[in-house]
Amino acid sequence: xxxxxxxxxxxxxxxxxxxxxxxxxxxxxxxxxxxxxxxxxxxxxxxxxxxxxxxxxxxxxxxxxxxxxxxxxxxxxxxxxxxxxxxxxxxxxxxxxxxxxxxxxxxxxxxxxx
Amino acid sequence: xxxxxxxxxxxxxxxxxxxxxxxxxxxxxxxxxxxxxxxxxxxxxxxxxxxxxxxxxxxxxxxxxxxxxxxxxxxxxxxxxxxxxxxxxxxxxxxxxxxxxxxxxxxxxxxxxx
Numbered sequence: 001x002x003x004x005x006x007x008x009x010x011x012x013x014x015x016x017x018x019x020x021x022x023x024x025x026x027x028x029x030x031x032x033x034x035x036x037x038x039x040x041x042x043x044x045x046x047x048x049x050x051x052x053x054x055x056x057x058x059x060x061x062x063x064x065x066x067x068x069x070x071x072x073x074x075x076x077x078x079x080x081x082x083x084x085x086x087x088x089x090x091x092x093x094x095x096x097x098x099x100x101x102x103x104x105x106x107x108x109x110x111x112x113x114x
Numbered sequence: 115x116x117x118x119x120x121x122x123x124x125x126x127x128x129x130x131x132x133x134x135x136x137x138x139x140x141x142x143x144x145x146x147x148x149x150x151x152x153x154x155x156x157x158x159x160x161x162x163x164x165x166x167x168x169x170x171x172x173x174x175x176x177x178x179x180x181x182x183x184x185x186x187x188x189x190x191x192x193x194x195x196x197x198x199x200x201x202x203x204x205x206x207x208x209x210x211x212x213x214x215x216x217x218x219x220x221x222x223x224x225x226x227x228x
Contacts, residue, residue: 033216042120043150043158043203045216056215090157105157 002026004093004106012112013081021076021109025093031055032074033094033103034066038087046089049074050096081113116141118206120219127194128227135222137204138186144206144217147180147187152221153200161202162189194226 005024013019025032034046045058049068057064063079072093078085091106117140127133137147148163164171164178164187171178175194180187191198201221208215 035216035218042220043205043218045218058216103160105159107157 004091004104006089006091006106006109008109009107010110010112012114014114015081015083017081019078019081019085019111019113021078021089021091021111022073023076023091023093023106024073025091026104029093029095029104030072031094031096032068032072033092034074034076035090035092036060036087037090037108038084043090047076078111083113086111086113116144116206116208116215116217118204118217118219120204120222122222123220124223124225126225126227129194129196131194133189133191133194133198133224133226135189135202135204135224136186137188137206137219138184139206139217140185141206141208142182142185143208143215146207146209147178148205148207149178149189150203150205151200152203158203191224194224196226196228199224199226 007022031050033048036044036046046060047066048056052068066076068074088108088110090108092103094103120137145166149161150158151161152158162173162176162178164180169180175192177190201223203221204219206217
């Protein structure tokens with residue numbers, strides 16, 4: 001069974017640009033979670049999507065947004081990039097009724113803002 | 115909101131010794147406490163978890179204890195092995211049907227010295 005996949009692996013952008021990150025969940029999973037892992041700050045919850053809707057978001061500004069498509073894949077958009085947005089962005093998926101109990105992480109997208 | 119503190123940030127132990135990592139949380143609404151292991155360059159993986167109605171849980175060399183009154187929980191690894199070297203993250207999660215809230219610690223880098 002294929003795991004969670006993310007693309008691209010690495011992304012380099014300049015300040016002020018927009019970044020788009022993509023995630024494909026494990027087949028059958030309807031929930032997708034996005035996390036930011038910045039150096040020295042651990043994991044921070046960004047967004048949770050399920051059945052195409054945003055269910056919850058963490059303490060991040062509105063320029064962090066996303067969506068979930070009918071096939072349950074998801075996209076994270078970061079507008080007006082700032083230097084401190086440089087981080088590893090992890091996506092995870094699960095069955096909705098399992099929640100974070102059985103949350104499988106993808107390999108991440110390394111975003112570098114220069 | 116919730117605040118999760120994790121200590122220590124780095125930990126070195128001799129192979130065969132025990133390692134203990136502690137996390138504290140502030141919001142009594144948190145009711146699920148997973149621990150994740152992240153090896154260098156790899157994705158986080160759930161290694162053990164505990165719900166708020168349980169005081170202790172053990173899985174082979176790994177155990178987690180929870181003190182709800184004091185709002186702290188700990189990860190215990192006994193008979194450590196070099197392959198236990200990784201970054202460990204704790205999390206305090208508020209499981210809600212309307213929207214889970216996720217709060218992570220900043221991580222502990224564990225090094226097991228052969």
